[in-house]
Amino acid sequence: MPSTLSEPRKTGNFRETYRKNQPSDRSPLQSLFTCSRKRLTNMALSLFPVWRIMRKYQWKTDFLSDLICGITVGIMQLPQGMAYAMLAEMPPVVGLYLSFFPVIIYYIFGTSKHVSMGTVAVVSLLTGSVVARFYDTAGKSTSTVPGNATEDVNVTVATVASSGLSDEQKIAIGMSVCFLVGLVQITMGICRLGFVTTYMSDPLIAGFTTGVAIHVGTSQVKYVFGLNIPRTDGMFQVVNTYIHIFSNIHKTNIATLIISIICVVALYLVKEQINQRFKKKLRVPVPIELIVNTHARKHEQEAVTDG
Numbered sequence: 001m002p003s004t005l006s007e008p009r010k011t012g013n014f015r016e017t018y019r020k021n022q023p024s025d026r027s028p029l030q031s032l033f034t035c036s037r038k039r040l041t042n043m044a045l046s047l048f049p050v051w052r053i054m055r056k057y058q059w060k061t062d063f064l065s066d067l068i069c070g071i072t073v074g075i076m077q078l079p080q081g082m083a084y085a086m087l088a089e090m091p092p093v094v095g096l097y098l099s100f101f102p103v104i105i106y107y108i109f110g111t112s113k114h115v116s117m118g119t120v121a122v123v124s125l126l127t128g129s130v131v132a133r134f135y136d137t138a139g140k141s142t143s144t145v146p147g148n149a150t151e152d153v154n155v156t157v158a159t160v161a162s163s164g165l166s167d168e169q170k171i172a173i174g175m176s177v178c179f180l181v182g183l184v185q186i187t188m189g190i191c192r193l194g195f196v197t198t199y200m201s202d203p204l205i206a207g208f209t210t211g212v213a214i215h216v217g218t219s220q221v222k223y224v225f226g227l228n229i230p231r232t233d234g235m236f237q238v239v240n241t242y243i244h245i246f247s248n249i250h251k252t253n254i255a256t257l258i259i260s261i262i263c264v265v266a267l268y269l270v271k272e273q274i275n276q277r278f279k280k281k282l283r284v285p286v287p288i289e290l291i292v293n294t295h296a297r298k299h300e301q302e303a304v305t306d307g
Helices: 002-021 037-047 050-055 059-087 092-109 121-142 150-163 167-190 193-199 202-225 237-247 254-275 288-306
Strands: none
Touching (some): 037 050, 059 092, 059 202, 059 288, 121 167, 121 202, 167 193, 202 237, 202 254
């Protein structure tokens, strides 16, 4: 019985003490909306976590290792970003932009110092499928252009089919897709829908990654042979792609095929036989990806100039 009587007394004492500590000219509701220096500091730290992370950064022990890791990842990301941009039906330079700016933004606003941001093959393929749909729509709409003569119509259709969408149109489509996906992800984050991933089994993830590897490898075969074949979407995409490749195999660019074989052999020898065997002796791995990409771009520009 005494314990039950003491509870209202304690509550009353707490309320009296709280009211005494409040300013006389402000109500308790107004004090909740005041902006003090401490609240501004906490808001800035929550909005920019980089300040809290870098304040505890160990420069003497971690800076050199992080610098080497950054150089290694950057060397690999340069050709990888350009290749993924081609998967998304974008100009290769877009892959360089996407490899740089998202990392800087996450460095400022991100909450983890171990997360690596960059281009993803799955996202690139999905974006490329959206761009290809607009390409098909543009091709179908231009195929019915009226004209005075049949020859003029055929010339117009051939010109549009060969040129396709411009780079500005492709970038605009990609930006629209990114904006819509960002809105969906923000909505899912607000609704706390991340728990859905716990219901994804290991066989599902393994099958998904294997399928992605097959699609990515198939999408690069036409570049190895130097073929200009249309992009296929929907059911049996891989099968239809190989049908187009083998039906146009007689149009193979011999110079492109030889350069591709040399690049693949060089990548395998340096990455597996040199970087892996001598990784304890090498302070920085040999940037074979960057070297191969530079020489391939040089030969491509020379071939375009000679052509």
